Each structure stands twice: as C-alpha cells, then as structure tokens.
Amino acid sequence: MIESNQAQENLREQFLQEAKGSISGVEEDSNILAAILTGSAAWGKPNPAGDLDILLIAHEQRGVVYRYLVPKFCPVPRRTELGYIPYRTAVEKIKEGHRNQLSCSLIEQLKHGRVLFQRGSQGDDLIDSCRRIQPSRLIIGELLNNIRGVLREIKWNIDQGHTKGATLAIRRMVQLSVRVLLLARERTGIAKEKHEYRAVRRCLNEMETAEYERLLGIKGIGEKEARRTVGSTIDFMKRFLQRWSISPDLVNYE
Amino acid sequence: MNEEDKELRGILYKEAEYIAKELRGDPSTLAVILSGPLALGRVAESHKLYFAVITNKDDGIIEHHFLDEGWGEVKRPIEMGKFPLKVARYLLQNGYTDMVSYKSLEAFRCGRVLWEKDGVGREMIEGAKRHIPKKRFIGESLHGAVSALDDAFSLLRNGDYLNAVLVAREAVTKAVGIVVGERMQEGDISFLEAAEELLPPEQFALYEEILDIRGVDLSIAKDNATRARKFAEYTLREIGVNPEHIFGSEGEEGSR
Incomplete structure (x- = not known):
C-alpha cells in the first residue's frame, strides 16, 4: 500500500512538473491572473496515460477559449487542454451553483484544483469559493419539479402497460432523487455521469445503495456482464457511426 | 421555409458577415468559413453562429472559442474554431482520429466561405469531403456519446463494473437521442417509441438489451x-x- 501511494505521489509530481512546463512563460502575460491544474492529475489517482487539463484565469478576454495542443506540432509529451476563462465569468458561473452541467463541471474541477501560478490570490479565492458553495434552493426546486414530472410519467406508463417505458422512468426518478440528496448532503453536483455512482457509494449506506442498485437494474453485475454490456455498446456505436458514414475507429478500444 | 424563417435567415447572414469582417481585421486570418446549421440553410432563433477560421499562426494549437455573449453588435452566442493552416492541412491529409479532429473536419465540410485569401477556405471544404462524405452537423452531440463510452470503457478496465454499465447505458441513450431528437419535437411520442420507429430493428433490439429493459x-x-x-x-x-x-x-x- 505504501509503495502504491508512493507511485501515485510520484506520478502526480510528474504531472505537476509537466503542467508547469506547459505553461512556462505565462507569468509574463499580465492578462493571466492564475493557472490551475485540474482533473485527476491534481488529486486522486492520475491515469499514467491521462491528459493534462489546466484552467487559466484571465483578466480581460472575449468569451471562454479552449486551446488543444496538437502533439504532432507541439513539444508536449501528452495531450494537453488549456482552458482560458475570464475571472468575471468564473465568478458568475460559481455563483450559479450546480445549475447546469457547465457550472457543475467548473465547480467540481476548481474544488479539487491545484494552483500552479497566481498573480495575487485569485486562484486560491476561486478554489475556496467552490469549496464553500451551498446548494441553491432554486436548483433543488427544479430537481424536485423534475421528480414530480417523472412520477407522472411512471404512472402513465404503468396505466398503459408500457413496462419498458416505466422501467426507464423509474430509473430516472431514482437518479434524480440521489442528485437532490448529493446536493444537500455533499454540496456536489454531477458534472459527468461517471461521478454519480461514486458519489452514491460515499453518500448512501449499504442498504440504500443496494436499493439504488436494484432499482437501476445493476445489482449483482460482475465482470462478465459488464464486459458484455460495454462490448454491446461499442458494437452499437460502431454500427451507429457506420450508418452515419463516420469511421467506427472513433470507438476503437483494442 | 416560411416568411418568418426567411427574415431570420437574412438577419443571421448579416450577423455572420459582420463577424467575418471583424475577423478579417486580424492580419493572421486566411479564411473565414461559416459553419453549423446556418451554413446548411437551417435557421432557428436558438441556434448559435458557428465559424471555422484558418490562420497563418505557427503554433500548432487549435483554439475553440465560446462567445456566449456574442461579439460587438452580434448578441447571439457564437462558437468558433481557429486552426493554423498547417494543422488544418494535416487534418485534411490524415483525417480524423478523435472527436476534436472529427468536429474540425465536420465544420469544414458543412462550411460556406465568407472570406478567404488564395482559395484557402475552398481548399478546406473540398478537402473535408474525402473524410466526411455527407454534410451533417452532429459532432457536438456525438461527442457526448463517444465521451461517455470512453468513460464506460475506462471504468470497465479499472474494475468498476456497475458504474461501467450505468455509463454505457448513458452513452447509448445519448447516441439514440441524436436520432430521435427531431422526431420527438414533432409530436406526442415517447423516447422509446421514437427509437423503435427510427432505428433498424436489430439495432433497437441491441439498444433494449444494453438497457436491460426486456423481460420486465x-x-x-x-x-x-x-x-x-x-x-x-x-x-x-x-x-x-x-x-x-x-x-x-x-x-x-x-x-x-
């Protein structure tokens, strides 16, 4: 365990050095107020083959800009995405709370961010405000309205004998219920689908998690079944892409 | 197209011309290409304006600008990809390998040149035809589905099986959403009914199998x-x- 932690620590250090390298010279640009490393490279368990995601907080800028460093043309050893966001926009998005996927994503990124450079304290201030954020009544209200709507959908489907439609609506209601709970208990919104189940395991006890898994139809799924489902999804996507005259290599995972 | 849409199209084209003029003011600009639904002749008040801009910059960086508040006189949200000529030519030569390169080529393929130097804009549109046979603007929605599938695969590899299944279902639902979106706007039809109507039978069966909703x-x-x-x-x-x-x-x- 100690060795494994040490390996992760070394990897994070490597990412940190590469991140610093990829923004070298940024301190000379007076328009950049702060640079923040985000994603698993900044915390948790970095993927050795993962990307570098860096947010640069700009003083004055027209809109939000993402810059993709194309490895073929840039002396960067790994895929790097630099997001430039005006300070004012970042503050406004954080104020929106977990209103939509974009604001959730910004908050969750910054909450776990690591400041690489800052001119004053802007990087720390943004990170602190994301860590302090309280769930908004308005957003919880919207989720509650959605739950109410989905309950009607479940009833309608059952009355019509549409068991498949009912099953999908039931799953949606359970997921919405969990999202409300996550917001209230952990002040966490769901920026990407993959974060939801991880949060569920943190937030619900064993019995509640078992009920969540049962209602979502994933209880007891093991490696074999998961491989079959993901394999079928890849197969579906390949056929889907071919039908749209798009190369299926976009979802080639071999 | 009704009168209202014709009028809106006129307004949108004028706005696009305005943006093109602003971009021409930058000496590094080699071509301004209008893309997105408007370039395909489709209009809606809610649509963003999309542009692909070719530059003579030498840094090998693709820039994706999100101008949610518009630009100058144009108050409509704008999305704009800026490509150094050598990167754009590399994409034309090598095709797409991921969603960033796919969306770039798709933007060229759907494009309509608003301004160019030395035929650079037309070169992009013609070159993209090799890789994207049909004019369609689905890259943005497709990106969500592919990205979720990437996540599902990565979760599976890390032994997070239940989460992998949940995210795989999200991926396939997003993909199906691309097909059924317009149909659902037409009338009172559920997502599943629209999927059954529009997907080939064997693909609909696979969709149901992935969702594991048969036999309930x-x-x-x-x-x-x-x-x-x-x-x-x-x-x-x-x-x-x-x-x-x-x-x-x-x-x-x-x-x-």
Missing part, C-alpha cells in the same frame, strides 16, 4: 414503481422536504 413484467414494474417512490420519499425527508408536497398523498398524481 407489469407486476415487477409496479413493484419497482412503489419502491422507487419510497426511495424518493426517503431522500426528500432526508433533506427536510415533506414528500406529500411533491407527490401529493397516495393516488393524487396526475396523468402523463
């Missing part, structure tokens, strides 16, 4: 509905909300 009988569905309601009531009480305020008392819920 009505009594199980009813039992699950009751349990789901109890689950929701529990979460509501946990956050201090009286479930009756949301659901009413038993039997009060409305219809679809």
Whole structure:
C-alpha cells in the first residue's frame, strides 16, 4: 500500500512538473491572473496515460477559449487542454451553483484544483469559493419539479402497460432523487455521469445503495456482464457511426 | 421555409458577415468559413453562429472559442474554431482520429466561405469531403456519446463494473437521442417509441438489451414503481422536504 501511494505521489509530481512546463512563460502575460491544474492529475489517482487539463484565469478576454495542443506540432509529451476563462465569468458561473452541467463541471474541477501560478490570490479565492458553495434552493426546486414530472410519467406508463417505458422512468426518478440528496448532503453536483455512482457509494449506506442498485437494474453485475454490456455498446456505436458514414475507429478500444 | 424563417435567415447572414469582417481585421486570418446549421440553410432563433477560421499562426494549437455573449453588435452566442493552416492541412491529409479532429473536419465540410485569401477556405471544404462524405452537423452531440463510452470503457478496465454499465447505458441513450431528437419535437411520442420507429430493428433490439429493459413484467414494474417512490420519499425527508408536497398523498398524481 505504501509503495502504491508512493507511485501515485510520484506520478502526480510528474504531472505537476509537466503542467508547469506547459505553461512556462505565462507569468509574463499580465492578462493571466492564475493557472490551475485540474482533473485527476491534481488529486486522486492520475491515469499514467491521462491528459493534462489546466484552467487559466484571465483578466480581460472575449468569451471562454479552449486551446488543444496538437502533439504532432507541439513539444508536449501528452495531450494537453488549456482552458482560458475570464475571472468575471468564473465568478458568475460559481455563483450559479450546480445549475447546469457547465457550472457543475467548473465547480467540481476548481474544488479539487491545484494552483500552479497566481498573480495575487485569485486562484486560491476561486478554489475556496467552490469549496464553500451551498446548494441553491432554486436548483433543488427544479430537481424536485423534475421528480414530480417523472412520477407522472411512471404512472402513465404503468396505466398503459408500457413496462419498458416505466422501467426507464423509474430509473430516472431514482437518479434524480440521489442528485437532490448529493446536493444537500455533499454540496456536489454531477458534472459527468461517471461521478454519480461514486458519489452514491460515499453518500448512501449499504442498504440504500443496494436499493439504488436494484432499482437501476445493476445489482449483482460482475465482470462478465459488464464486459458484455460495454462490448454491446461499442458494437452499437460502431454500427451507429457506420450508418452515419463516420469511421467506427472513433470507438476503437483494442 | 416560411416568411418568418426567411427574415431570420437574412438577419443571421448579416450577423455572420459582420463577424467575418471583424475577423478579417486580424492580419493572421486566411479564411473565414461559416459553419453549423446556418451554413446548411437551417435557421432557428436558438441556434448559435458557428465559424471555422484558418490562420497563418505557427503554433500548432487549435483554439475553440465560446462567445456566449456574442461579439460587438452580434448578441447571439457564437462558437468558433481557429486552426493554423498547417494543422488544418494535416487534418485534411490524415483525417480524423478523435472527436476534436472529427468536429474540425465536420465544420469544414458543412462550411460556406465568407472570406478567404488564395482559395484557402475552398481548399478546406473540398478537402473535408474525402473524410466526411455527407454534410451533417452532429459532432457536438456525438461527442457526448463517444465521451461517455470512453468513460464506460475506462471504468470497465479499472474494475468498476456497475458504474461501467450505468455509463454505457448513458452513452447509448445519448447516441439514440441524436436520432430521435427531431422526431420527438414533432409530436406526442415517447423516447422509446421514437427509437423503435427510427432505428433498424436489430439495432433497437441491441439498444433494449444494453438497457436491460426486456423481460420486465407489469407486476415487477409496479413493484419497482412503489419502491422507487419510497426511495424518493426517503431522500426528500432526508433533506427536510415533506414528500406529500411533491407527490401529493397516495393516488393524487396526475396523468402523463
């Protein structure tokens, strides 16, 4: 365990050095107020083959800009995405709370961010405000309205004998219920689908998690079944892409 | 196209010309290409304006600008990809390998040149035809589905099996959403009904298999509905909300 932690620590250090390298010279640009490393490279368990995601907080800028460093043309050893966001926009998005996927994503990124450079304290201030954020009544209200709507959908489907439609609506209601709970208990919104189940395991006890898994139809799924489902999804996507005259290599995972 | 749409199209083209003029003011600009639905002749008040801009910059960086508040006189949200000529030519030569390169080529393929030097804009549009045979603008929605599938695969590889299944289902639902989106706007039809109508039968069957919704009988569905309601009531009480305020008392819920 100690060795494994040490390996992760070394990897994070490597990412940190590469991140610093990829923004070298940024301190000379007076328009950049702060640079923040985000994603698993900044915390948790970095993927050795993962990307570098860096947010640069700009003083004055027209809109939000993402810059993709194309490895073929840039002396960067790994895929790097630099997001430039005006300070004012970042503050406004954080104020929106977990209103939509974009604001959730910004908050969750910054909450776990690591400041690489800052001119004053802007990087720390943004990170602190994301860590302090309280769930908004308005957003919880919207989720509650959605739950109410989905309950009607479940009833309608059952009355019509549409068991498949009912099953999908039931799953949606359970997921919405969990999202409300996550917001209230952990002040966490769901920026990407993959974060939801991880949060569920943190937030619900064993019995509640078992009920969540049962209602979502994933209880007891093991490696074999998961491989079959993901394999079928890849197969579906390949056929889907071919039908749209798009190369299926976009979802080639071999 | 009705009169209202024709008028809107005229306004949007004028706005696009304005942006092109602004971009021409930058000496590094080699071509301004209008892309997105407007370039395909489709208009809606809610649509963004999309542009692909070719530059003579030497840094090998693709820039993606999100101008949600518009630009100057144009108050409409704008998305703009800026490509150094050598990167754009590399993409034309090598095709797409991921969603960033796919969306770039798609933007060229759907494009309509607003301004160019030395035929650079037309070169992009013609070159993209090799890789994207049909004019379509689905890259943005497709990106969500592909990205979710990437996540599902990565979760599977890390042994997070239950999460992998959940995210795989999201991926396939997003993909199906691309097909059924317009159909659902047309009338009172559910997502599943639209999917069954528009997907080839074997693909619809695979979709149902991935979602694992076949073989649920009505009594199980009813039992699950009751349990789901109890689950929701529990979460509501946990956050201090009286479930009756949301659901009413038993039997009060409305219809679809």
